[in-house]
Amino acid sequence: MSQTFGVYGGRYVPETLIPALDELESAWASLRDDDSFRAELHHLLTTYAGRPTPLTRVERFAPDQRMYLKREDLMHTGAHKINNAVGQAVIAQRLGKKRIIAETGAGQHGVATATVCARFGLECIVYMGSEDMRRQAPNVERMGLLGAEVRPVEFGTRTLKEATSEAIRDWIANVDTTYYLIGSCVGPAPYPEIVRELQRVIGHEAREQILQVEGRLPETVVACVGGGSNAIGMFYDFVPDEDVRLIGVEAAGAASLGTGRPGVLHGARSSLLADEDGQIMDAHSISAGLDYPGVGPEHAYLRDTGRAEYVPCTDDEALAAFHRLCETEGIVPALESSHALARALDCGDELVVVCLSGRGDKDLAEVLNYKPGSQVEPGLGVST
Amino acid sequence: MKKLVVYLMAMPDTPKLVQAAVDAGADIVELGFPFSDPLADGPVIRRAGERALAAGMRTKRCLEVLAETRARVSVPLIVMTYSSIFDAYGWERLETDARSAGATSFIVVDLPADVRPELRRVQLVAPTSTDARLKLAAGSTDGWLYLVTVTGTTGARTELAPTLAPLAERTRAVTDVPLYAGFGISTPEHARAAAELVDGIAVGSRAVEAAEDGPAELARFVGSLRSALDAVAVA
Numbered sequence A: 001m002s003q004t005f006g007v008y009g010g011r012y013v014p015e016t017l018i019p020a021l022d023e024l025e026s027a028w029a030s031l032r033d034d035d036s037f038r039a040e041l042h043h044l045l046t047t048y049a050g051r052p053t054p055l056t057r058v059e060r061f062a063p064d065q066r067m068y069l070k071r072e073d074l075m076h077t078g079a080h081k082i083n084n085a086v087g088q089a090v091i092a093q094r095l096g097k098k099r100i101i102a103e104t105g106a107g108q109h110g111v112a113t114a115t116v117c118a119r120f121g122l123e124c125i126v127y128m129g130s131e132d133m134r135r136q137a138p139n140v141e142r143m144g145l146l147g148a149e150v151r152p153v154e155f156g157t158r159t160l161k162e163a164t165s166e167a168i169r170d171w172i173a174n175v176d177t178t179y180y181l182i183g184s185c186v187g188p189a190p191y192p193e194i195v196r197e198l199q200r201v202i203g204h205e206a207r208e209q210i211l212q213v214e215g216r217l218p219e220t221v222v223a224c225v226g227g228g229s230n231a232i233g234m235f236y237d238f239v240p241d242e243d244v245r246l247i248g249v250e251a252a253g254a255a256s257l258g259t260g261r262p263g264v265l266h267g268a269r270s271s272l273l274a275d276e277d278g279q280i281m282d283a284h285s286i287s288a289g290l291d292y293p294g295v296g297p298e299h300a301y302l303r304d305t306g307r308a309e310y311v312p313c314t315d316d317e318a319l320a321a322f323h324r325l326c327e328t329e330g331i332v333p334a335l336e337s338s339h340a341l342a343r344a345l346d347c348g349d350e351l352v353v354v355c356l357s358g359r360g361d362k363d364l365a366e367v368l369n370y371k372p373g374s375q376v377e378p379g380l381g382v383s384t
Numbered sequence B: 001m002k003k004l005v006v007y008l009m010a011m012p013d014t015p016k017l018v019q020a021a022v023d024a025g026a027d028i029v030e031l032g033f034p035f036s037d038p039l040a041d042g043p044v045i046r047r048a049g050e051r052a053l054a055a056g057m058r059t060k061r062c063l064e065v066l067a068e069t070r071a072r073v074s075v076p077l078i079v080m081t082y083s084s085i086f087d088a089y090g091w092e093r094l095e096t097d098a099r100s101a102g103a104t105s106f107i108v109v110d111l112p113a114d115v116r117p118e119l120r121r122v123q124l125v126a127p128t129s130t131d132a133r134l135k136l137a138a139g140s141t142d143g144w145l146y147l148v149t150v151t152g153t154t155g156a157r158t159e160l161a162p163t164l165a166p167l168a169e170r171t172r173a174v175t176d177v178p179l180y181a182g183f184g185i186s187t188p189e190h191a192r193a194a195a196e197l198v199d200g201i202a203v204g205s206r207a208v209e210a211a212e213d214g215p216a217e218l219a220r221f222v223g224s225l226r227s228a229l230d231a232v233a234v235a
């Protein structure tokens, strides 16, 4: 197993964590092709989590295209995050860990983690920035109902970046008893690979489904990119199909790939919003799940090799796509996914598959309170 | 004699604080170059880093403070920072520029011993380190090995971690390099107890707090650690 993707990835963590990462890596190496692990995962994904998800043609949303949505919004808990949470919970169980920690931005990964912990009887602690707790309040309530403890992070950006740092600090302090259930394809090796493999089912299904209904591969596959897990899961099985364009859509104020530079954050080298001194900057997005200055190292690699392209989408554009999908199709998308919808509409291609990574129930308050044009520019994230 | 290592965050007034610490008995000084997302640090050093960045302590300025500090003291000065700072400045370039500004060595908290071995630095080991990793770190460390006393981040603790003794014993079994213990050591009592087990101690969060109250308070605190260490009989 390689720990890097070109010049990205690796393990930039304190020594305390290295033995745990080694343990995880060797467990993963034996589990990934293990029949009983595969069978348990498949059983949970199909009987509990809601796989497979449908592919929905959206003719009224995109009348000039043949656009299909891969409906991860229909998964249990309302987003693709559960694919990863279920898989890592099984890994944690095999490692004998009973205490699970996670970070969350939009709250979707926190809810997914709280859900699988309830299902398996595991203790669950979720770190969440206090700003995100405000804008994703329903998910905070849900985590409580599911028996998880949500720990507010009150410093720095008060969003996903700081929540992730605090989760890692907790892991450093409790590594003997605790499994860190990371929510995206970020972090030190082997996490980016594990999360990709657990999310790969999205693109695997979508590819079979589009071949079945259209008899050909799509021209373009589109997904939003926060940490990058729904996108890498959607893209991965299409990577060898060289004629299929892969478009990742970042929030304009959190374009780690579009405007970032190489740097090290949360245990990996990747493309980041950072200044010339390597200090990490604040990201800004209306969507808490995209409001992160880093991105999974494999996306930085796919960008550099030219296999995937990454484009920005503003808050206003995402909102417009959000409303349009609600009104034309009767589907309320997550704000994160709305970024992908906006760029799918104007990508210029005909046959397009979009990953609808989640549903928008969590975002209603934010959408109703939104004032157009209120987007702020990214800045240096150092507060006192 | 047991060695006393004191950590201070690089700030415009750090040179005179370092001078005070050295005059009061510090043998080695670690100079923190702040990073926005210090994963291995608890609240005290994290906040000191936030203040340093707000005061404009970017890498170039930190190097100036390092040079000003070197002009005042002759003890070893160790730059302690995170990978992101090196990666942005250039790994070799920062090593060269810091050494010419007076750095004796480096500690890169989030750079495991097997990564970038070409950067000569003081390696860290932790209670979770396997014997194989203790050997690896000891084999490549620059002068002494940093024993992280706790499974956890930096920050004052009420007691010396019980994990230090077994770590010191395991490390001693694989290497002859001097072993200095840090993370959580915050009082003269901790210092004395730790010094029974290892060759030196490093104090971070409490020193940073003392430094916030000025050179006199820092000197008083460092002096109390010095006396505690000097009371430990050298076998």
Ligand SMILES: Cc1ncc(COP(=O)(O)O)c(C=O)c1O
Binding pocket: A079, A080, A081, A105, A106, A107, A108, A109, A183, A184, A185, A224, A225, A226, A227, A228, A229, A230, A231, A288, A289, A290, A334, A336, A337, A357, A358, A359
């Ligand atoms: C619905 C939805 N989509 C996308 C994301 C972004 O994460 P990733 O880029 O890892 O898929 C999130 C994160 O919270 C989310 O909730």
